[in-house]
Amino acid sequence: EAGVTQSPTHLIKTRGQQVTLRCSPISGHTSVYWYQQALGLGLQFLLWYDEGEERNRGNFPPRFSGRQFPNYSSELNVNALELEDSALYLCASSLGSGGGTEAFFGQGTRLTVV
Amino acid sequence: AQSVTQLGSHVSVSEGALVLLRCNYSSSVPPYLFWYVQYPNQGLQLLLKYTSAATLVKGINGFEAEFKKSETSFHLTKPSAHMSDAAEYFCAVSGRLTGGGNKLTFGTGTQLKVEL
Numbered sequence: 001e002a003g004v005t006q007s008p009t010h011l012i013k014t015r016g017q018q019v020t021l022r023c024s025p026i027s028g029h030t031s032v033y034w035y036q037q038a039l040g041l042g043l044q045f046l047l048w049y050d051e052g053e054e055r056n057r058g059n060f061p062p063r064f065s066g067r068q069f070p071n072y073s074s075e076l077n078v079n080a081l082e083l084e085d086s087a088l089y090l091c092a093s094s095l096g097s098g099g100g101t102e103a104f105f106g107q108g109t110r111l112t113v114v
Numbered sequence: 115a116q117s118v119t120q121l122g123s124h125v126s127v128s129e130g131a132l133v134l135l136r137c138n139y140s141s142s143v144p145p146y147l148f149w150y151v152q153y154p155n156q157g158l159q160l161l162l163k164y165t166s167a168a169t170l171v172k173g174i175n176g177f178e179a180e181f182k183k184s185e186t187s188f189h190l191t192k193p194s195a196h197m198s199d200a201a202e203y204f205c206a207v208s209g210r211l212t213g214g215g216n217k218l219t220f221g222t223g224t225q226l227k228v229e230l
Contacts, residue, residue, distance in 0.1 A: 004157075031215065043204065043220040055215055090157055097215045099208045100146035100165040105157035 002026070004106035006091050012112045013081050021076040021109045025093030032074040033094070033103060034066065038087035046089075049074055050097045081113045116141045118188075118205045120221035128229050133177075133192040135224045137205030140186065147188045148206040148218065149179055158204065164188060175199070200228045 005024045013019050025032050034046040045058040049068035057064075063079040072093075078085055088110050092103040121136040139145055146165050150158040162173025169181045179190045188205060205221040 033215075033217065035218075042222045043206075043218075045217050045219065048215050048217055050215065056217055092158075092218075094216050099216055100163065101216045102160055102163065103216055103218060105150075105159070107155075107157045110155075 004091055004093050004104050006089075006106035006109050008109060009107065010110045010112075012114060015081055015083060015113055017081050018077065018079045019081060019111060021078075021089050021091075021111070023074045023076070023091030023093075023106060025072050025074070025091075026095075026104055029093035029095050029104070030072055031094045031097045031101075032068055032072065033092040034074070034076050035090045035092065036060075036087045037090060037108070038084070041087075043090070047076065048097075055097070078111075083113050086111060086113045116145055116207045116209055116219050118147075118207050118219065118221040120203075120205050120224050122224055123222065124225045124227065126227040126229060127195045129197055130194050133190070133195045133199065133226065135190040135203050135205075135226065137179075137188045137190065137221060138186050139188060139205075139207050141207060141209070143209065144183075145207045145209060146216075147179075147181065148208070149173065149177070149188075149190045150204045150206060150220075152202045152204065152223075154201075161190070161203075195226075195228045197228050197230070200226055202226070 031050045048056040066076040068074045088108045092105045094101045148163045149161040206218040
């Protein structure tokens, strides 16, 4: 069974540009979570999607947005990139949305903003 | 609000020695607690989780953790360290509040080094 897959694995963008990151959850998983792992800031919750709807978002500006498609895959969009957006972006999926449900993580997308 | 605190950003042990990674939580209600491991340039892998079924939780790769409500702790242990255990370890908490989903709040991580 395929795990959570993220694309691309690495990318470099210039400040002010826009970027789209993609995530395919494990088959049957309806919940997708996005986290940012920036140097010195640790792992921070970005967004939660379940059944196609945004259910919760972390303390990030509106230029961080996303969506979930009918097949439960998800995109994370970041507009007007800033240098501090350089980070590893991790996607996780879970079967259901109840607390305590195991979240399975992808390998991440390493974003570098120059 | 829920939070976890990991004491010690770096821990070094000898191969074969006991591994002890500390995690204390703060939560107004009994939380769900997790330990994840991250190898370089990879995502997170779940080691074990506490969901109130048993206070001593056994996980993969010989790791275990004990939930102690009186100490608000969930420390991770392994009796004998192996070189392959060198990685970064994260403690995380999620809540039991309706509608909260399984949003995880992570500690700052502990880098484990295993020396010969």
